[in-house]
Amino acid sequence: MDKKKLAGEQAATYIEEGMILGLGTGSTVYWTIQKLGELVKQGLKIKGIPTSKATEHLARELGIPILDISEVQEIDLTIDGADEVNPDFALIKGGGGALFREKMVASLSRRLLIVVDDSKVVSTLGKFPLPVEVVPFGWEITSRNIARLGCSPKLRLHTAGPFITDNGNYILDCYFTEIQHPELLNEQLTKIIGVVETGLFVNMAEMIIVGGNDGVSVKSTPMQSEAANE
Numbered sequence: 001m002d003k004k005k006l007a008g009e010q011a012a013t014y015i016e017e018g019m020i021l022g023l024g025t026g027s028t029v030y031w032t033i034q035k036l037g038e039l040v041k042q043g044l045k046i047k048g049i050p051t052s053k054a055t056e057h058l059a060r061e062l063g064i065p066i067l068d069i070s071e072v073q074e075i076d077l078t079i080d081g082a083d084e085v086n087p088d089f090a091l092i093k094g095g096g097g098a099l100f101r102e103k104m105v106a107s108l109s110r111r112l113l114i115v116v117d118d119s120k121v122v123s124t125l126g127k128f129p130l131p132v133e134v135v136p137f138g139w140e141i142t143s144r145n146i147a148r149l150g151c152s153p154k155l156r157l158h159t160a161g162p163f164i165t166d167n168g169n170y171i172l173d174c175y176f177t178e179i180q181h182p183e184l185l186n187e188q189l190t191k192i193i194g195v196v197e198t199g200l201f202v203n204m205a206e207m208i209i210v211g212g213n214d215g216v217s218v219k220s221t222p223m224q225s226e227a228a229n230e
């Protein structure tokens with residue numbers, strides 16, 4: 001069976017009546033949203049906050065009620081995908097260019113549940129180029145400043161020129177190879193003028209659902225497991 005589908009569908013079992021839900025972006029959480037669409041048709045009452053225009057479109061097609069982020073103070077649960085996950089649950093996200101809205105939604109969420117297939121689980125982040133959203137004005141300068149942190153940034157391209165995010169910005173895919181200190185790197189990057197947000201999500205994910213050949217495995221943050229053992 002499709003590993004992404006396994007993980008995505010399993011995540012839907014964490015959805016409860018009355019929740020305000022952050023709806024992630026990508027081909028793994030797609031399966032969660034499909035399941036959610038079925039649950040809503042069966043009468044489940046929830047409200048969704050999409051993390052991209054693509055997800056908003058999908059949710060509307062499936063009849064999932066949508067709220068604007070400005071209408072909520074807090075989100076009960078967000079389910080989203082990732083491009084890489086390390087043992088501390090630090091993530092690289094933004095392969096689909098949705099990282100800014102994803103981070104905004106995650107920051108309002110009481111719980112962030114990540115769905116991936118087992119190819120995304122790594123010991124050290126960085127093989128996947130880190131997506132960084134930047135303002136188009138002077139992006140070449142922003143790119144030079146990012147490169148000083150030890151990577152080679154490449155402007156993400158689309159068929160007819162630069163890829164444009166839902167927020168009207170560009171994405172620089174930054175080839176670091178190994179990111180040993182994700183929190184520090186995130187801080188360094190966000191201090192650079194022109195950087196809107198990075199695809200590094202540190203200390204945000206609470207649970208990871210991994211789809212593999214033998215089914216799904218559910219991992220809780222090391223902090224949470226320690227608390228459970230006390």
Ligand SMILES: O=C[C@H](O)[C@H](O)[C@H](O)COP(=O)(O)O
Pocket residue numbers: 024025026027028029080081082083092093094095096097098099102
């Ligand atoms: O911008 C895109 C998001 O961060 C996605 O959640 C991430 O790229 C994973 O996508 P997928 O599940 O399609 O591999």
